[in-house]
Amino acid sequence: MANPGLDGADAAMERYARGDAAAFADVYDAIAPRLLDFLRRATRHASAAEDLMQQTLLHIHRARGSFIPGAPVMPWAFAIARRLVTDSARRRRVERRLFSETPADDDWMTYDPTAATAAADDLLHAHRLAWRIQQRLDALPELQRNAYRLLRQEGLSLKRAAEVLGTSVSAVKLRVHRASVALRAALREAEEPA
Amino acid sequence: VSAELRARVLAAAAAETSPTRADLRRRNLLIGLVAAASGLGAFAIFAALLSEGHLLRLGGEVAPHQYLERPIGLVATSVGGALVVATTAVWLALRRGRSMLGRSRRRLLCGAALIPITLLAWKVGSSIAFGASMVAWPERPGERCLALSLAVAAGPLLSFLAIRRSAPVQPALNGAVIGFAAGAFAWVAADLWCPVAYVPHVLLGHVLPLGVLAGAGALLGRALLAPRSR
Numbered sequence: 001m002a003n004p005g006l007d008g009a010d011a012a013m014e015r016y017a018r019g020d021a022a023a024f025a026d027v028y029d030a031i032a033p034r035l036l037d038f039l040r041r042a043t044r045h046a047s048a049a050e051d052l053m054q055q056t057l058l059h060i061h062r063a064r065g066s067f068i069p070g071a072p073v074m075p076w077a078f079a080i081a082r083r084l085v086t087d088s089a090r091r092r093r094v095e096r097r098l099f100s101e102t103p104a105d106d107d108w109m110t111y112d113p114t115a116a117t118a119a120a121d122d123l124l125h126a127h128r129l130a131w132r133i134q135q136r137l138d139a140l141p142e143l144q145r146n147a148y149r150l151l152r153q154e155g156l157s158l159k160r161a162a163e164v165l166g167t168s169v170s171a172v173k174l175r176v177h178r179a180s181v182a183l184r185a186a187l188r189e190a191e192e193p194a
Numbered sequence: 195v196s197a198e199l200r201a202r203v204l205a206a207a208a209a210e211t212s213p214t215r216a217d218l219r220r221r222n223l224l225i226g227l228v229a230a231a232s233g234l235g236a237f238a239i240f241a242a243l244l245s246e247g248h249l250l251r252l253g254g255e256v257a258p259h260q261y262l263e264r265p266i267g268l269v270a271t272s273v274g275g276a277l278v279v280a281t282t283a284v285w286l287a288l289r290r291g292r293s294m295l296g297r298s299r300r301r302l303l304c305g306a307a308l309i310p311i312t313l314l315a316w317k318v319g320s321s322i323a324f325g326a327s328m329v330a331w332p333e334r335p336g337e338r339c340l341a342l343s344l345a346v347a348a349g350p351l352l353s354f355l356a357i358r359r360s361a362p363v364q365p366a367l368n369g370a371v372i373g374f375a376a377g378a379f380a381w382v383a384a385d386l387w388c389p390v391a392y393v394p395h396v397l398l399g400h401v402l403p404l405g406v407l408a409g410a411g412a413l414l415g416r417a418l419l420a421p422r423s424r
Contacts, residue, residue: 019214024207032195032203052423054203059421061207063360065218068294076294079362080421088423163295166363 009073013060017067028057031077038078038154042085052088056081078154079164082146129190136186140179147175148183225353232349237383240342251389262331264389268324273385275316280378283309287368287375288357295363302367309374310404313381314396321391328391336399339384343403347380351407351414361419369415370408377407 009030015023035056039049059080060073067073137145143165150161151172162169213221255261286305290296297305321328354372361368384400 017215019216021208025204028200028203032200036195050199054199054206055421055423057203058206058210059360061210062212065213065215066294066359067215068290068292071292071294073294076362079295083362083421084423087420091423163293163298164363166295166299168298168300 010071013064013067013073014069017064017069024061027060027073031074032057034074034154035077035081038149039081039085041149041153042082043088048088052081052084055084059084072160075156075160075164078150078156082164086142129187132186132190133183136183137179140182144175144179144182147172148179151176152180222357225356229350229353232353233346233379233383236345236349237342237387240345241387244338244342251387262326262329262389264326265324268320268326269386271324272317272320273382275320276313276378276382276385279309279312279316280375280382283371283375283378284354287354287372296361296368299364299367302364302371305371306367306374306408309371309378310401313378313404314401317385317391317396317400318393326391328393330392331390331395334388334390334395334399336390336395336397336402339388339390339395339399340403342387343377343380343384343400344406346383347376347403347407350379351376351411355411355414355418358419360421361415362421365419366412366416369419370412372415373407373409373411374404376411377404380407 009027012023012026012030016027032053036049036053039052039056040046043049043052056077060077137148140148146165147161150156150164151158156164158169158172162172165172251264283305286297286301296302318328351373354376355369358368358372380403381400384403388399390396390399
């Protein structure tokens with residue numbers, strides 16, 4: 001089924017590639033919400049996600065002349081964003097190794113469970129469940145985690161997710177299946193009474 | 195998405211000029227001409243230094259009273275076929291099909307495998323078809339062809355990377371295929387210049403540079419084509 005927002009993004013990108021400077025605002029409006037959502041899930045840090053989204057859009061801006069007429073923008077944006085997240089995480093790891101004495105106050109790759117504050121038992125339970133799932137998702141191999149996020153959380157089709165990840169459809173299916181099995185197991189463990 | 199973030203991103207984009215499709219087409223044409231000029235220049239200089247300016251060599255005395263002769267029809271067939279492979283390799287390396295993410299991993303891997311195999315098979319096959327003896331030339335183990343190929347391909351390799359600009363998916367593999375494409379053009383020059391079809395010579399002087407260039411392309415592709423966070 002056609003998505004007016006994304007179809008609009010493709011058309012706006014085509015206008016932008018041809019030289020219509022005002023079309024960049026339309027590209028932004030069409031893709032920024034999904035892109036930011038993806039980056040927030042990937043980094044779990046609001047300012048880091050915003051920073052990476054700006055970099056992704058600037059990369060698209062710089063490469064506008066190479067845009068292929070009729071090509072979809074969103075998988076391209078996801079692929080750039082994914083690469084930037086990986087590169088940013090790698091850079092942080094290197095920095096952390098180099099400056100291991102410095103407290104990691106900018107450590108946005110780890111989850112802070114104290115953020116979940118709820119009085120009601122059911123809300124607390126839901127938070128715990130979400131935390132367990134998130135922990136399990138983080139513990140998955142990167143290939144499985146990325147495939148799961150693109151397919152289940154961002155709603156990309158198998159074909160598009162395979163393009164973004166640079167692999168085959170069957171490999172994406174397998175990765176998502178393995179991720180789902182692991183997450184279901186984590187869910188069962190969390191549901192069992194202690 | 196906050197209005198402040200939107201304003202910040204739009205302002206950052208407005209402050210940085212970027213080429214439109216028409217600008218990029220002109221720029222790529224210019225880069226392509228530079229690539230051709232650098233390749234041809236390196237070929238002419240190399241040939242002038244090593245073989246008294248002979249860009250086309252048809253044979254020579256491989257041993258006392260033993261001569262290697264390459265018919266002109268063989269040169270045309272061998273070089274023509276290599277040129278077709280080189281053009282196909284450039285098309286594979288630089289055109290991304292209908293997706294901004296480029297060609298699939300499978301296609302790139304197939305291309306990377308087929309380019310050297312096809313070139314080698316064509317060279318050996320056409321030599322056999324023309325009845326040219328693929329005799330050893332002990333003085334020509336292949337190191338000069340290796341140097342010629344690398345010198346001719348260096349400019350095109352950098353130019354092709356500049357034309358490709360970015361590969362968010364599989365930058366190293368894309369870079370490797372670009373290396374094979376540059377090497378395929380160098381193969382054409384080496385084929386024009388070198389009359390030897392002795393297989394060990396071809397492997398060292400003609401096929402090995404393809405591997406070296408693919409490796410260099412993979413390293414450069416990872417460094418230059420992958421988007422980097424700032």
